[in-house]
Amino acid sequence: MSQLTQPSNLDLLPTEFEEDARTTVRALLAERCEPSAVTAMYDGDRAIVAPLWRTLAQELGLAGLLVPEAHGGAGATVREAAAVAEELGRGAAPVPFLTSAVVATTALLGADTEAGAELLGALAAGERTAALVVPFSTAPDDALAPLDLTDGAVSGTVTSVAGAVEADVLLVLVDTGSGIALAMVEAGAASVQPVVSLDMSRQIADVVLDGAAATIVHAGGEPAVRRALLTGAAVLASEQAGVARWCLEETLAYLKVRTQFGRVVGGFQAIKHRLADLYAEVESAGAAAVYAAATVAADDPDQHVATAVAQSFCSDIAVHAAEEAVQLHGGIGMTWEHPAHLYLKRAKADQIALGTPGAHRARLAELVDLPAESA
């Protein structure tokens, strides 16, 4: 029987920095991220993305949040990134923060090459946007499928990549013969084929590489990719908590004014009880997500357990909250005009992203010694 990791007694209350970041992002999204503009993405109008991301990345400095100050970044931790992700989830914001500023950036953090360090600086400045080329459904401990690298050219196809549509540089896993390395490929050298996606506010794409020029930026690719995926999963939990929080708050606000049968709908006890249960879930999701982020930020031994727990829990709560939001808005929640569907689609795609809840529980089964039935 393996030794269980024990939980760490970390401070789970937001720091002042987190509160500031949260307030700033929330205010910006209220002004610049209209639900109707996000909905338009489902009809192919992506006009909202570039200017919004430029502002967030450069003016607010979110692109460099996780980059050390030595490389021109803010030198903040995954805690702060999680706080930002929660607000972006709350706003259903269609920006590549998770894919570029968290996952791709984390993969590059220990880059052992000059090209890597240079790219990190460009990412920190918000001048470039990157994507890690793996299927968005990849869990942190899933098998990785590196592409073939021959004479500095990489070939192969990777399906369902998130953030590739927005990226100008792609981080590709390549097989060096002695393991997996991380190589950069200019987006222009690849064929990035957008896919009609369940969540068009984070549209996935198939990336086809046919002898594209690739520069190795990180020879120790596998640990870097695993760290990036783990960090992404922990931060995604906060995004999910944010999605869930919007759904609860928006539904509450609506039900406090919507009347039926001469009464405010939020006064019907069956509705009240469901909202009370949802409140308990949303609060719990927030706590689970912040604990996961805190352990990853501290490189705490409990981070794998904490992240698997948070992903298992927050994935389902975000979906449940979005489903309740649609249902409790009645017919209006089923309409294209109401933003509830943006959250439903985001929540459902997020549930699959970076590993399904079941995949995270399967991992947890190993981590906490609760194995499947003995064969």
Next chain:
Amino acid sequence: MSQLTQPSNLDLLPTEFEEDARTTVRALLAERCEPSAVTAMYDGDRAIVAPLWRTLAQELGLAGLLVPEAHGGAGATVREAAAVAEELGRGAAPVPFLTSAVVATTALLGADTEAGAELLGALAAGERTAALVVPFSTAPDDALAPLDLTDGAVSGTVTSVAGAVEADVLLVLVDTGSGIALAMVEAGAASVQPVVSLDMSRQIADVVLDGAAATIVHAGGEPAVRRALLTGAAVLASEQAGVARWCLEETLAYLKVRTQFGRVVGGFQAIKHRLADLYAEVESAGAAAVYAAATVAADDPDQHVATAVAQSFCSDIAVHAAEEAVQLHGGIGMTWEHPAHLYLKRAKADQIALGTPGAHRARLAELVDLPAESA
């Protein structure tokens, strides 16, 4: 891929015979099966059992319900037995109907010996009461563990046997060298050790046999035992539907008069909605159970699927209904004086009896070609 069985379009409405049996049993239990007398069984007072069973078995002829008229029985079908079981479940009646009149009797139905035929006659007349000596948790398709038979004497221990406490004759599975046979052992020749049980209204016992004289009554033991367990499982589903129905009806009746905050509790919408959901479940359980009984009665090819479905479904609904009954009665449902706990314990034990819901779903996975993950 195996061929799925298709459902049969059986008449699921009660026959007049079923309605009569139901009414008669219900009236008798209302008079003769006081909850306080059942509760007394938890303190060791089993005075209610023998006279109640004598009346049901002999006067109402329920012991011989499934026995052909040629052997002195009523020649009814599993449909009618299921209707009786539903009423017995509704009354939490502590009688060995399921164990003797259904399971043990079914095991004997094709008995190919004179001793077997004779015993069947005695069972039909209610003169004797039998029990099939297997753990009560045995699912119809579980591995069977026959005991050793040497020179007409059987030895071995079988734990957690239901109906053994009430039985005067035990049907034991013995290994004949060429398969499993069914042998009868006089209860007096065995050591029947009652076990403190979760459900004392159907107390289990460990049966220890140490060279007890055994007479083979049915050489083709395994199919007979499988048929008995399948029939038992189908009939148990109706018992569970009856348990669930009592819980719903009793809770409804209570909540229509109990007031809190100056209002009838049953008028609070959150309670109403839970009771509506419970009603849907209880109706569904009744339908699933009657369909299972109808298929077994008709020896329909769908009987294995129907029984696995009914057991999977009704087991959980009975438990849920009993849990809701305890909860919605508030504190009084937690007291020893209120009968709710009799149903909670019966429901929970029934959930495990003749296979847990999960065991029945595992069987169903084979029957309807929905296999577990490919290794």
Next chain:
Amino acid sequence: MDLDHDVHAGPSADLEKRVAAFLDEHDPATMDRLDFLRAQFDAGLAWVWFPEGLGGLGLPQQLQGIVDEAMSRAGAPTNRPETNGIGLGMAAPTILAFGTDEQKQRFLRPLWTGEEIWCQLFSEPGAGSDLANVATRAVRDGDGWVVNGQKVWTSGAHNARLAILVARTDPDVPKHAGLTYFLCDMTDPGVEIRPLRQITGEAEFNEVFLTDVRIPDTQRLGAEGQGWKVANQTLNNERVSIGRAAVRETGVVGVLARTWRERPELRTSDLHDRVLRLWVDNEVFRVTGQRLRQKLAQGQPGPEGSAMKLTFARIAQEATGLELELLGEDGLRYEDGQGWTMVRPDRVDFAGRDAGYRYLRAKGNSIEGGTSEIMRNVVAERVLGLPGEHRVDKDRPWKETAR
């Protein structure tokens, strides 16, 4: 005690003979489709439980299967029921129950043959679950009515020739008392139909704007002020008509089961038991529906159908949600050709298109035709006899309580 079952041996044998005779005289292979259907109606073989002269024979509803099977074996045309669900499932029984002889003669035959498609003008933006709160006004004008208002969630409005309509004829009485039920001509120039796009990207429903629409008084169904009672007849039929599944593995659970079988590489242990539970739930739903139909074979649909509707929605939503998890990476893709393109489908198939569509569409199952919350109220109050909700608007004139 009597062990025999009643098997309706007499009527069913008679009916078989009658269908055979009809088919002898009407060869579907050579006859015009519409002529065949009209003849079938006139022979009382349209809906055998309707009265003679109105497409039926006054027989138990369950015997219709005998007709349908024989017709199907003979290769007879159908009346394409999937294109006229509201007409067949809701308008027809309501007209039968409340219509005048003239109305029954005028409307039932072209309704059944599919010559006239129907839609439903009930819901309004301010009267969703609270149907009795409709604000659309109908004002007497000579021998007819002038109607103004806005309706919503009208499926098939753009294909419909007629509509069942609930409007307020008296705002000065409490809200349930001031409604009247009409049969509305959708070709009236005052009827404007706008597609209402929903979360699947499609516009399966419409908004309908009524501006000075004229309805002759001969198209009032039931008495003035009786609209609430008539509408409830319609709604009970709607609730029961949902969830008819006579065969195993129907609907979205069937799709899920097939995916599970055909794509073993997707299977995970965490989903296995959930798939089996849904299979069980779906099968129990089938059996429960079967028993309920047997119970109701001769009677009117009652509030028990509301419980079925609840269960139907729950299963559909759980199964489609699970399917996306099972698909994993493929669940992120929504690309079955149509994608998010806005279209106006003529019919809807809950089990059709791709998994993402099914997931989103299933969300409507607990809203359309009465939300699950309303269904629970109906079951609690009308089946279980629990007290009604506290109402502040029940005895006051509608105009004082309206928003």
Next chain:
Amino acid sequence: MDLDHDVHAGPSADLEKRVAAFLDEHDPATMDRLDFLRAQFDAGLAWVWFPEGLGGLGLPQQLQGIVDEAMSRAGAPTNRPETNGIGLGMAAPTILAFGTDEQKQRFLRPLWTGEEIWCQLFSEPGAGSDLANVATRAVRDGDGWVVNGQKVWTSGAHNARLAILVARTDPDVPKHAGLTYFLCDMTDPGVEIRPLRQITGEAEFNEVFLTDVRIPDTQRLGAEGQGWKVANQTLNNERVSIGRAAVRETGVVGVLARTWRERPELRTSDLHDRVLRLWVDNEVFRVTGQRLRQKLAQGQPGPEGSAMKLTFARIAQEATGLELELLGEDGLRYEDGQGWTMVRPDRVDFAGRDAGYRYLRAKGNSIEGGTSEIMRNVVAERVLGLPGEHRVDKDRPWKETAR
């Protein structure tokens, strides 16, 4: 932006020194247990967040851990908090909030040391969830009160020296306004205690009959008619005190996990994911509680605790129910020595005894200390700001609304 965290470095270092100094002067190895506890109280190390002079030092509650750890390392005696949960968790904070100086001086010290055990006389047969409906009467009589009535669900009544009591002092005003809160002497001859057997077979609770019980007015807590407000302070503390789990795998989920590990032959695939889900839920519950405690470190417990209580009950009930399924045949047996024998336990361990006991006992988790239904109302109204339930009894004199 400032990346530093506030770590309370100052007060915690001071406190460590203070505990060390206390332990230098009071050797737990040689000192009498009670003398040690009294000295600990007098040194302000009983509950450091209480005021000086009342067993505390006016420090943040979270610093208590420093004291407890140091005491534990030194092998100091504890005040056996498990035997006086109501005293420590409910009576003490209420006396602190509403008591007079004399009351605080008189009651808090023997309460904390465990010399005086407390119980709670709140619930009545006719006032379960509706606590404000209590019918037990307290009538003025000179410088005291005479109390008559019946209470129920009183745990530990037979071991208690004192009780917190809510009684009706004015039946002529609306029900919430006519209550007063008392500290009742359980040795009064008018107090009769009868065990109340519950579904586990045990009698963990009691019924308490009060017949002409005399309570001096000096043992009234808060003003006459203020009982509802005082009682709510008590109940909020009850709700928060449930669900303190600082370590992983506590409670019934911990038991379940150990059974899973130790008995591989019981494992089935259908239960595996359910076990993992419960493990996750329990861990999230732990983290949520940790964050809530950090939030509330300096403040008063609020209605957020009600949400924790809801979750606690759900997890406990699901885990114990699953455990019986996992045990299968063994789950049918209820034979850990005590069986169904009626006993009166001094303490209750939700995670103790055998699986059947745990399953049955967990049913109480959603009833005692406020039912889950009431908790949901509290969360909906006090946290989420949704409208209260329609009340017919709020403004009318209690005697007119009582059953």
